[in-house]
Amino acid sequence: MTDPRPPYLRIAAEIERRVAAGELRPGEQVPTTRAIAQEWGVAIATATKALAALKHSGVIESTSRVGAVVAARRLPARTADGLDRDQVVRTAMRIVDSGGLAALSLRAVAAELGVATMTLRRHLDADAELPHLLADAAFAEIDYPAPVPGWRSHLRVAAHLQWDVYQRHPWVPPLVSITRPATLPAMLAYGLWTLRAFDGLELDASTRLHVYATLVNYVRGTAMNIESEARAELDTGMTSAQWGAARLAVDRPLITQLTEPNTEVDLDSLFAFGLERLLDGLTIVMTPLATRRRQT
Numbered sequence: 001m002t003d004p005r006p007p008y009l010r011i012a013a014e015i016e017r018r019v020a021a022g023e024l025r026p027g028e029q030v031p032t033t034r035a036i037a038q039e040w041g042v043a044i045a046t047a048t049k050a051l052a053a054l055k056h057s058g059v060i061e062s063t064s065r066v067g068a069v070v071a072a073r074r075l076p077a078r079t080a081d082g083l084d085r086d087q088v089v090r091t092a093m094r095i096v097d098s099g100g101l102a103a104l105s106l107r108a109v110a111a112e113l114g115v116a117t118m119t120l121r122r123h124l125d126a127d128a129e130l131p132h133l134l135a136d137a138a139f140a141e142i143d144y145p146a147p148v149p150g151w152r153s154h155l156r157v158a159a160h161l162q163w164d165v166y167q168r169h170p171w172v173p174p175l176v177s178i179t180r181p182a183t184l185p186a187m188l189a190y191g192l193w194t195l196r197a198f199d200g201l202e203l204d205a206s207t208r209l210h211v212y213a214t215l216v217n218y219v220r221g222t223a224m225n226i227e228s229e230a231r232a233e234l235d236t237g238m239t240s241a242q243w244g245a246a247r248l249a250v251d252r253p254l255i256t257q258l259t260e261p262n263t264e265v266d267l268d269s270l271f272a273f274g275l276e277r278l279l280d281g282l283t284i285v286m287t288p289l290a291t292r293r294r295q296t
Contacts, residue, residue, distance in 0.1 A: 007042050008049035009094060015050070016059050019070050030060050030068045049168050052141045056093075058086065062143055088113065088120065089137050092130055093169075100227065101171045104131065132182045135175040138165050140186035144193050151286060152279050154197035155211075159219050159275050162190070166223035173223045178213050201286070211282060218278050222271050229267060 015031070018024045031039065036047035051068055054060045061071040092109045109130075110117040142161050148154040166173055181187065191212065198208050 006098060007040070008046050008053060009097070011036060011040055011042070011047070011050040012053040012059075015054060019059055024070050026070050026072045028070050030054070030070060032067065045167075052168060053093075055143075056090070056137055056141050089130075089133050093134055093137060096134060096171050097169060101131070101174065104134075106130070131175050132184060135172050135182065136184035136186045138169045138172045138186075139190050141165065141168070142186070142190060144189075147196060151197040151201065152283075155194070155215055155279060155282070156275065158190075158194040158197065159215055162216065162219045163223065163271060166219070166226055170223070170227035173220045173226075176216070176220050178217045178220075203285075207285065211285065214282075215278065218274065219271070222267065222274060225267055 015024070024030060030051070033044050033047040033051060036042070036050060037044050040047075051060065055062065055068070058071055060068045063069055088109060091112045092104060095108055095112065096104050106120045107117050110120050113120075142165065144161070145157065148157050175182075176187075181191075194212055194215070195208060198211075203211075
């Protein structure tokens with residue numbers, strides 16, 4: 001029977017099996033993204049998602065010199081019913097990665113875990129807590145680089161880190177609120193890392209927060225299209241570029257009124273272009289600070 005799970009989850013499950021069987025021991029390096037891509041015949045992006053899933057589940061961890069290695073043995077955090085809370089979140093994440101937020105329910109998670117729904121209800125709020133825990137778990141996959149010099153470069157990296165989260169988990173953007181943010185560890189960690197862009201700058205608290213929220217909202221807003229684009233590609237069997245080429249054959253006279261034929265646009269190019277224009281605009285806020293610094 002064909003395994004219905006996405007390729008990256010099948011790869012993660014196989015690596016986890018190797019760890020459990022002792023084929024990979026704590027501290028040993030796990031296959032690189034390139035090695036995974038070659039062994040399983042998948043794209044680098046799929047290999048990256050597999051390693052991210054293993055890191056989130058605690059099977060592997062990152063080291064500064066070696067890279068990803070099998071994590072040291074740890075005792076799981078158990079609930080009063082013997083459930084592993086992280087296991088609940090991982091199970092729920094597999095469900096939404098496969099079927100989107102519409103597929104998420106405590107009943108579905110409980111069925112996957114083989115426990116009664118009421119067992120989960122003792123610890124989780126079906127309508128609020130679990131989705132936010134999932135979003136936080138997605139942000140927990142971020143592997144932060146060393147601090148980036150310069151506010152513009154730092155914000156650019158922060159935006160790409162957030163964009164990568166949404167690429168791996170297209171269901172996350174609707175769960176990220178700008179006006180009512182969830183105060184959860186991984187999301188706070190992302191906020192704190194991003195705000196380091198303003199270290200040493202004479203920005204008041206309100207301006208710092210507005211710049212941060214504007215950046216987060218731009219990335220989130222653009223990423224809201226990722227899931228719908230994936231559905232459209234699945235429904236039509238065509239990428240956006242292929243769809244555009246097909247429409248050109250039909251609507252060429254109308255399209256040429258707007259742009260030159262074969263001019264391509266996709267979500268990645270829109271994101272990158274818009275991000276640079278946003279950073280251009282923020283220069284207006286930052287320039288007076290640089291001027292004052294030169295005058296002192």
